[in-house]
Amino acid sequence: MSAAARRVIVVGAGIAGIACALRLARAGVAVTLLETRKKLGGRATSFIDPRTGEVLDNCQHIAMGCCTNYLRFCRMLGVRDRLQWLREICWVETGGRVSVFRPGLLPAPAHFAGAFIGAAFLTSAQKARVALAMGAIARCDRANHTRQTFAQWLTAHAQRDDDIRRFWEPVVVSACNLTPARVCAATALHVFQEGFLAHRDAAAIGVSAVPLLQLYDPAEAALRAAGGVLRLGTSVTRITPREVECADAPLLHADAVVCALPFERAARIVDGAVRAADPRFDRLAALTHSPILGVHLSFDRPVMPMPAAALVERPTQWIFRKDEEGRRVHAVISAADDWMPLTEDDITRRVTDDIRACFPAAASAQVTASRSVKEKLATFAPTPEAEAARPDTLGPNALEGVVLAGDFVRTGWPATMEGAARSGFAAAAAVLGEPLAGAIEPPLKPGVTVRALCPALAAMR
Ligand SMILES: Cc1cc2nc3c(=O)[nH]c(=O)nc-3n(C[C@H](O)[C@H](O)[C@H](O)COP(=O)(O)OP(=O)(O)OC[C@H]3O[C@@H](n4cnc5c(N)ncnc54)[C@H](O)[C@@H]3O)c2cc1C
Incomplete structure (x- = not known):
């Protein structure tokens, strides 16, 4: 079957699903991308704070210079120039x-x-x-x-x-x-x-200069321009290798189905008989979640002189400056299990204590606004057991089975936007029957010294 004749459904419009759908559409495949929410970008998202009406990101998302597939994804959406680059990291004690x-x-x-x-x-x-x-x-x-x-x-x-x-x-x-x-x-x-x-x-650290929503919104126009179809607000209830069942809609048929859902949803929504016949799904039981906490804070005066800082031996790990002056900051706590039971007031107090301890200008500054966002299901926890259980893009029956994409798929990367973009491009390559090597953006080319001093490192890439 030619690529142009194929009909493919991609379920889930996070970074993995968008990357896959866009790559397929540009290869001439008739793609439909289904997303339960009314917006794109999945876990890399923004929301309107009901207290202030402001658009806030769920959490600061950073890319790095080594994220070559995520950067290609941004280029495909035409948003590469919306990333600002920080070349230095400040460690503050x-x-x-x-x-x-x-x-x-x-x-x-x-x-x-x-x-x-x-x-x-x-x-x-x-x-x-x-x-x-x-x-x-x-x-x-x-x-x-x-x-x-x-x-x-x-x-x-x-x-x-x-x-x-x-x-x-x-x-x-x-x-x-x-x-x-x-x-x-x-x-x-x-x-x-x-x-x-x-x-x-x-x-190098890349941070979005616009709310995350504005980073991924252009995917809609990009997909449509390539001939693809996007259906937002479409909740998928069952997936088989050739069919997708949605709430309140007729059964959809396709030549291939890409499941780009988070792992806990894939483990539920892929049809029970399909899961039973495919060992990739059994192994998903070894994956658990690790939470991340994002805290937006405004102060009555500038508190932070540098754009970003890692705090040495403080419970708050990273702080990002969110305005020119340094009055508005965003704190990130990863692996935040201990923080999940805390109230917003407790969280604000603890993060403010860390900021006051590390930034002299904050010593007597007062918090004027605070909003914390707990993401309990932020990413899978990459333990040795989970890494061994990560599923491949294709199962034992190749395209006769469900194609998987998502940050939990075995990409070699932790749960990141790079991992998600890679998995999406890999899923598209599998559907197109293309070799993986050409479908994935190569890593940054190692220089002569790396090749000479670290042959194992250069060879792995
Ligand atoms: C708080 C937080 C901070 C993070 N920080 C960083 C960072 O700094 N750098 C970084 O690289 N990564 C970061 N990550 C990880 C990164 O956001 C994820 O790895 C990446 O966005 C995952 O993309 P995905 O497409 O695999 O999955 P998702 O983004 O989860 O996409 C899956 C999509 O499927 C949709 N869906 C679910 N159920 C259904 C259904 N039944 N029917 C239809 N659609 C459905 C969802 O709405 C979602 O849009 C962070 C994540 C969180 C939560």
């Missing part, structure tokens, strides 16, 4: 001391060496231990570390508890949404290899 990480003159993988040596929040002994472990990360094959946690890997590489708390944990928790004690070592190693060591542009 209690008392306000700031250490700035920006790439120096040395080539990757040593581009952060100067910043690291100058970092004030680590002792010389800590830096020596961290540097040795970083060298091991640059040389190791992460595929050999799927069965242990990152904390086990770090301990085996002479990292002490305070090294983990001060340096490794803030990076790992925000990138993987899980603590080193629980996260799969291979997943965390991936973050340091791809996100920091492989290329000097990999760690």
